[in-house]
Amino acid sequence: MTVEQDQELPPRPSDTRTLGDPIVMIENVQKSFGDNHVLKDVSLSVRKGEVVVICGRSGSGKSTLLRCIDQLESIDGGTIRAAGHLMGFREANGKRVALRDSQIAKQQRDLGMVFQNFNLFPHVSVIENITMAPVRILKRNVAEVREEARALLRRVGLPDKENAYPRQLSGGQQQRVAIARALAMKPQVMLFDEPTSALDPEMISEVLDVMVDLSTQGMTMIVVTHEMGFARAAADRVILMHDGQVVEEAPPEKFFTNPESEHTTLFLSKILHH
Amino acid sequence: MNWSWEIFFSYVTNGLMLQGAWTTVWLSVISMALGLGLGVLAAMMKMYGNRTLRWTAEFYIWLFRGTPVLIQLVIIYTGLPQLGIRLTVIESAILGLALNEGAYLAEIIRSGIMSVDKGQTDASRAVGMTWRQRMWLVILPQATRTIIPPLGNQFNGMLKTTSLASVISMEELMRMAQMLAQTQFRVLEAYTCAALWYLILVSIWSVIQVRIEARYEKPFGPDEAVSFDAKKARRAAFRKSKPVKEA
Numbered sequence: 112m113t114v115e116q117d118q119e120l121p122p123r124p125s126d127t128r129t130l131g132d133p134i135v136m137i138e139n140v141q142k143s144f145g146d147n148h149v150l151k152d153v154s155l156s157v158r159k160g161e162v163v164v165i166c167g168r169s170g171s172g173k174s175t176l177l178r179c180i181d182q183l184e185s186i187d188g189g190t191i192r193a194a195g196h197l198m199g200f201r202e203a204n205g206k207r208v209a210l211r212d213s214q215i216a217k218q219q220r221d222l223g224m225v226f227q228n229f230n231l232f233p234h235v236s237v238i239e240n241i242t243m244a245p246v247r248i249l250k251r252n253v254a255e256v257r258e259e260a261r262a263l264l265r266r267v268g269l270p271d272k273e274n275a276y277p278r279q280l281s282g283g284q285q286q287r288v289a290i291a292r293a294l295a296m297k298p299q300v301m302l303f304d305e306p307t308s309a310l311d312p313e314m315i316s317e318v319l320d321v322m323v324d325l326s327t328q329g330m331t332m333i334v335v336t337h338e339m340g341f342a343r344a345a346a347d348r349v350i351l352m353h354d355g356q357v358v359e360e361a362p363p364e365k366f367f368t369n370p371e372s373e374h375t376t377l378f379l380s381k382i383l384h385h
Numbered sequence: 386m387n388w389s390w391e392i393f394f395s396y397v398t399n400g401l402m403l404q405g406a407w408t409t410v411w412l413s414v415i416s417m418a419l420g421l422g423l424g425v426l427a428a429m430m431k432m433y434g435n436r437t438l439r440w441t442a443e444f445y446i447w448l449f450r451g452t453p454v455l456i457q458l459v460i461i462y463t464g465l466p467q468l469g470i471r472l473t474v475i476e477s478a479i480l481g482l483a484l485n486e487g488a489y490l491a492e493i494i495r496s497g498i499m500s501v502d503k504g505q506t507d508a509s510r511a512v513g514m515t516w517r518q519r520m521w522l523v524i525l526p527q528a529t530r531t532i533i534p535p536l537g538n539q540f541n542g543m544l545k546t547t548s549l550a551s552v553i554s555m556e557e558l559m560r561m562a563q564m565l566a567q568t569q570f571r572v573l574e575a576y577t578c579a580a581l582w583y584l585i586l587v588s589i590w591s592v593i594q595v596r597i598e599a600r601y602e603k604p605f606g607p608d609e610a611v612s613f614d615a616k617k618a619r620r621a622a623f624r625k626s627k628p629v630k631e632a
Contacts, residue, residue: 183507213515220513230508234526234605244512247522276606289508296512 130347131159134194134331135180135300141188142172142179149175151355152189157300157333162326164342164363165335167352168378173335176352177302180333181224182215194221194299220248223293227305229285231277237264237288238273241295249296256295263291267321283314287321294325301325303334337382343367351375392571396578405561406582412550412557413543416482420543421536423487428494433516442491449488455549457481462553478550486543493539497532498524533601537594544586548579558582 135157142150149172157163165173178184180191182199191198196218200207210218232240241260245251264270267287277285286306293301303322307315319341326332326345336342342349342363349366351359351374359366359375370376396402430442449457462477472480501524509519548559562579566572 178507181511183510216510216513216515216518218513219510222511224507224511226504226507226511228504230502230504232505232508232523234523236606243522244514248513248515248518276604278604278606292512 130161133157134159135333136192137176137180137189138191139189140176140179140186140191142175142184142186149355150179150186153352153355153357154189155350155357155360157331159299159331160329161347162332162334162345163348163350164346165333165350165352166337166339166342166378166382171352172355173352174304177224177304177333177335181222181302182219183224185209194218196221216248220244220296221299223296223298223301225286225289225293225301225303225306227308229277229282229289229309231285231289231292233277235276236273237269237275237277237280240277240288241292244292245295260291260295263294264288266294266324267291268317281314282310283317286310286314286318290318290321290325300331300333303332303336305335305337307336307338339367339379339382351378353378389571389574392569393574393578396565396571396574397581399565399578401561401565402558402578402582405556405558405579406586408555408557409544409547409582409586412478412482412547412555413540416479416486416547417540417543419479419483420486420490423483424490424494427487427491428498429520431491432495432498446488446491449485454481454485454546455552457485458549458553474553474555477553478547478555482543482547482550485546486539489539490536493535494528494532497528497530500531501527530601534598537590537598541587541590541594544590545583548583 133156135155137153137155140150140153141148151172153172153176155163155176165176167173175184179186180193180198185199190200197207198218199215200209201214202208231237232243235243238257238260241263242253242256245256245259246253261270261273264273267290269284269287269291272280272284272288277288280288290301290306306322307318310318315338319338322332322334322341323345334341334346346363349359349361349363350357351366351370351372353372353374359370359372361370366375367379370379427442427445430438431446434442458477458481461472461481462474465472505523505527506519509523514522547555547557550557551559551563554560558579562575565578566575569575
């Protein structure tokens with residue numbers, strides 16, 4: 112959020128990447144919790160390799176949108192296609208049929224998700240956190256997966272922590288392990304739900320560095336965050352949600368300097384003057 | 386005063402009493418194990434089942450927690466034959482005790498599962514675990530910590546509750562004491578002896594319980610990071626149940 116942080120982040124070599132076809136397509140999604148209409152006809156398309164930052168006030172529906180994409184919440188209307196799946200449904204003779212839990216689980220394996228509170232498995236070590244899903248769900252070879260997990264730990268800067276337990280790590284370290292755990296399933300899209308909101312300020316940049324690194328390697332990312340430094344440095348597009356709707360959708364240069372929506376101007380004035 | 390230490394001590398090591406004590410132990414263990422299975426099943430049905438399963442579980446818990454075990458045992462052993470269901474004494478005792486225990490354990494297990502952070506469900510679903518994988522790999526291992534202490538207390542209770550099976554002539558401690566009392570009319574010595582045996586069994590269990598709880602009270606993970614191989618070796622050693630020294 113601060114100017115110093117902007118400078119810490121390496122510049123984005125956007126021009127070296129070429130964006131592919133849409134890999135996440137959200138159309139007219141509706142979601143309510145009881146009387147609370149959280150998502151009102153949200154549409155959004157994300158291309159392969161693209162980094163999209165979603166921001167907005169709390170209660171604007173941004174986290175719910177992310178959770179709907181990953182099917183942690185079911186949707187009440189519209190469609191979500193991600194990584195080649197019609198999330199939560201299958202099509203039979205032109206009709207949509209809701210999938211069972213175990214079939215949704217298969218779709219979820221192609222999306223990675225990182226949570227605000229890390230949600231590491233506290234009862235197993237760091238390396239087992241990372242290897243659990245590939246070994247126990249995909250039934251892959253243990254030795255091979257462990258090698259990959261070690262490579263992932265090096266990538267997130269924690270090569271010496273494989274035998275530590277989550278409680279022995281700082282918040283920033285836990286979040287980096289959580290990123291490694293999600294990457295171990297080789298997802299096509301990574302979803303980040305306020306990944307730095309629960310962190311002490313001095314740990315934010317270590318997590319953002321990993322995320323920027325990931326974006327430069329062509330990972331498709333949808334990031335809900337208030338870290339405007341990250342948005343400037345890594346995003347291809349910044350989206351503002353307000354009251355369950357997308358009210359602004361622009362490249363970072365335009366989003367920060369010349370936004371179209373009054374909500375964006377108001378949001379930026381609040382967040383940048385802290 | 387008419388109390389004979391001689392008779393009392395002869396009862397303590399009496400063959401019938403020893404046999405009764407042993408029966409009490411295995412009856413408790415088997416009933417507890419089956420009760421645990423029933424409890425897990427009922428808790429799962431109540432928490433994750435559809436309406437029919439949920440109501441079945443609710444009804445089971447309500448029925449068996451709301452009626453005395455004594456009546457449950459009597460109905461199973463002496464009542465069911467009227468419907469053509471004939472169970473032996475041992476079968477009736479185990480069934481009655483397990484059904485009763487399961488109803489109590491269901492609530493304990495349910496609260497244990499609910500004590501696990503909601504984020505764990507999110508995280509395990511996000512990596513693509515099915516319900517079964519999620520339960521087995523993530524939720525239950527963590528719920529165990531909350532479940533273990535009350536489970537130990539339930540087993541303590543079970544050791545004593547088995548005495549009720551004496552009314553359907555299950556030959557456990559209480560029944561054996563009755564038999565001794567009826568043959569020699571040393572009522573006080575016989576029942577005091579049975580009481581002593583219950584004390585001994587419960588005390589032994591307390592020692593075991595303290596050790597189990599100590600094992601589960603520690604935060605997850607070792608005090609120092611231990612390598613995977615060391616952990617594997619430790620597990621193997623635990624399976625052979627040799628005492629292992631922590632490094």
